[in-house]
Amino acid sequence: MKENHLKKMSLTTETKKIFGIDLGTTNSAIALRTASSVPTLIQLGKKTTLPSCVMWENGQFIVGEEAYSKRYQSNVIYSVKRLMGSNKTITLVDGENSITLTPAEVSSHILKELCKRASVYYDDIKDVVITVPAYFNQKQIEDTLKAGELAGLTVHHILKEPTSAGYVYSNIDSAESGEQVIYDLGGGTFDVTHSVLIRKTPEVQKTINYLESYYDIKISTSDSDESDKYYSRVLGTYGDMHLGGDDIDTVLASILLSNEGLAKQDISEEDFEKLVLECEKFKKSGMIGFDFTIANKTFHMNQESLKSATRVVYDKTLAIMQPLLSNIKSNNIKSIILVGGSTKSKYIREWLAAEFPMATVVCSLNPDETVAQGAASVGFDIAGGVPFKFQDVLPLAIGVLVDETTVSTCLPTNTSIPYSTSKLYTTLYDNQQVLEVKLYQGLSSNPNDCTFLGTIRIENLPQAPKGELDIIIDFILAVNGRLRVQATIGDLTKDIEIENIFSVKNTTLQKDTFKDTFLSLAMDTDNTKVIELFKKREEVFGEEREAIESEILMAL
Ligand SMILES: Nc1ncnc2c1ncn2[C@@H]1O[C@H](COP(=O)(O)OP(=O)(O)OP(=O)(O)O)[C@@H](O)[C@H]1O
Ligand SMILES: [Mg+2]
Structure with a gap:
């Protein structure tokens, strides 16, 4: 039975197609990587991009070109990506009738249309990687996941747009080792990412040593597979969600x-x-x-x-890049990678070339397409069980509210992902039953300038005199960019799904019996595969976790 299961698993791995979706403010696209290292955009009618516009007419949703050409009408919504993560709703009015939708619902119609059009070529579009701006906060990421879910898709990974573009270029052999600036100006968002690409050549250690001392960071290449051709890491990300x-x-x-x-x-x-x-x-x-x-x-x-x-907008991008520009030696930048339709502007290309005189302006791939291509590359890697080689960062710090006035940082801006940290809490009253911690995301310690993510609420605390209960809250930022919170009191552990951004599934503290029972078994028998699977299990929730648990059981 065990053998059969493994056979089926490997067959699934071989045949599973994970598509890459760029869910853009203005245009969306879907790509698939098959054998070639550069993935291909799937034709969506005459073009490979779909206007991200949704029209509601006679009770039907019409997505794409027609909606775009009528975008001034009251039954059309465009640039909905700018509303993701907000509590705003969209009311579309068609004559006497109207409909109210959430941003995630509107986005799900764009996703459905993408898959419908691409289904002319592929009949099994269910598994996807979706990209988001690097500057999306956790609420916006969760809304994107929700849109995928509403469209009936399994979202394997949420990938940052510039990281995605950088990934495609890393796979091209001509990409040079060194520091890169990925300048991503789309229709509605601007992201800039500073990253480093290291090819495995005899010179590589010199570059690593230099970067480690200049930026005071640790770059490790030892954990990546010897057959990998490169190692890449994001050093910092900046952006504006409302500029494009x-x-x-x-x-x-x-x-x-x-x-x-x-x-x-x-x-x-x-x-x-x-x-x-x-x-x-x-x-x-x-x-x-x-x-x-x-x-x-x-x-x-x-x-x-x-x-x-164009200069008005370009100057705004320069102002956003200021923290990055003051941190880097612009002469060290080897390449400026252009991403997003707006980087087709000859003015922007000219001005960027002048800003980074020593760098090559890289635009050998279509800047409209690289984001979807990167997502498809990651999809291909996930389907093939290849680890993601691009280490990303958290763009906006996450912290907890203290004394109702100040946000105290738990996960600082530009923290490398994955990352985990713990905070210790105790009770303020005898027999306190509930502990509430408010979570914020942003660049300020003033909660009014941050996005409120939600409340971590731990109920049914064990009875104890005040100050005698140690409650450890772990904040775990998984490789896929998802935040997980876990509380531990003695031998009781609980995954907390933060209210507002996650639905609350289980509010009672409980033992992680699965871990307690099977992890020790794997440790005793030194079953490395299972130990690795346990690490993966720590990073996911719900159905994904259940799938890993069945894998663990089969592999024991
Ligand atoms: N040749 C061109 N010159 C200048 N701008 C262009 C050109 N072609 C497209 N654009 C602009 O590119 C923008 C769309 O780019 P893109 O499709 O990359 O954005 P998006 O992915 O929808 O948005 P975002 O990444 O912000 O979510 C539009 O503002 C469009 O006008
Ligand atoms: Mg884009």
């Missing part, structure tokens, strides 16, 4: 209005949206000039106005 190519279009529209002596409020909202749409078309066309008439007024678009609008 969409802003260039809006700024350009405002410039054009002001050239005509008008302000935004002088034309209707719908006309302004139409003007913004034309600005985007002009921006992408590469034309020298273009005249457009709207509301009986003619607007003159030209490259000079476009350059000014």
Whole structure:
């Protein structure tokens, strides 16, 4: 029976396809890696990208190009990614009828449409890796997972967009060892990641020694497999969730209005949206000039106005990059990897080349496609059981509220993932039954400037006089970017699913009997496979955990 099971497992591993999805603010894409090291985007009709716009008409959802062309209508939602993780809802109005949706629900329609269109080529799209901006907080990550779940998908990994693009380039043999800046300017978000790629050459140790002393970090290559061609690690990530190519279009529209002596409020909202749409078309066309008439007024678009609008957004990206620029020696940067549709702008390329004079501007792959390709690469690795070789960081610190006024950091900004840390708590009253800890994420110690993630609530504490109960709370950041919290009191351990960002499944402290029973068995017999599986089990919840538990049982 054991043999049969293993046979089935290896067969599944061989045949399982894990697709990579770039769930973008403006455009989404899906890719698959088969044999070639560079994954392929799947055709979605005429193009390989799908506008992330959802229209609700006659009770049906229409996703993509048609919705995009009518995005000024009240029954269309676009840029929903900007609302992920918020409590906002979206009401779409179609004549007399209306529907209210959460951002995760809207996103699930985009995912469903992607899979539906790609199903022309593949009939088994169930397993996916989805990318998110590096600057997404845990709530936004959870919302993305929820969107996947609502679309009926199994999300194996949530991958950061710049990391994803970096991963694709790492797999290309021509990628140079050294420090990289991954500049990702899409439609609605900006992320910049500073990373290091080390190829295994005789020179490698020199580079490692230098980087370790310059950044005061430890880079280990010993744990990676000898057959690996490279080692890569993210050193820092910065970004803005509300900055992208969409802003260039809006700024350009405002410039054009002001050239005509008008302000935004002088034309209707719908006309302004139409003007913004034309600005985007002009921006992408590469034309020298273009005249457009709207509301009986003619607007003159030209490259000079476009350059000014682009500069406004570019300057904002530079300001965001400031902490990174002050930390790095810009002469050390070997490559600037361009990601996101907005990096097709010749102005942005020019300005970046001037900012990093010693670096090569890398854009050999289509910047619209690299994020989905990276996700497909990771999917391919997961399906083949290959460990992920790109070590990532936590972009926004996570902390707990103390004295109701201050956020005390548990997981600092740019902590390397995976990571775990513990905090010790005790009770303030005799026989206290409940302990509540509020969790925040952000760059400030002021809770008002951070995102409230949720409350860790531990109920049914054992009876004890005040101050005599030691409650250890472990914060575990798994490789897939998911945060797990675990509380231990004596020999009682509990996985806490934080209220608000996770659904609460079990509020009573309980023994981890599975671990207690089987881990010691594996230790006694020195069963390394099972010990490794136990490590994996620590990083996942729910069904994924149950699957690993059955694997453990079979391997014992
Ligand atoms: N040739 C071009 N020149 C300038 N900008 C362009 C060009 N082509 C596309 N863009 C812009 O790229 C943006 C879309 O990029 P992309 O598809 O990478 O974004 P996204 O993945 O949807 O967004 P995000 O990564 O922010 O979630 C749009 O603002 C679009 O106008
Ligand atoms: Mg993108």
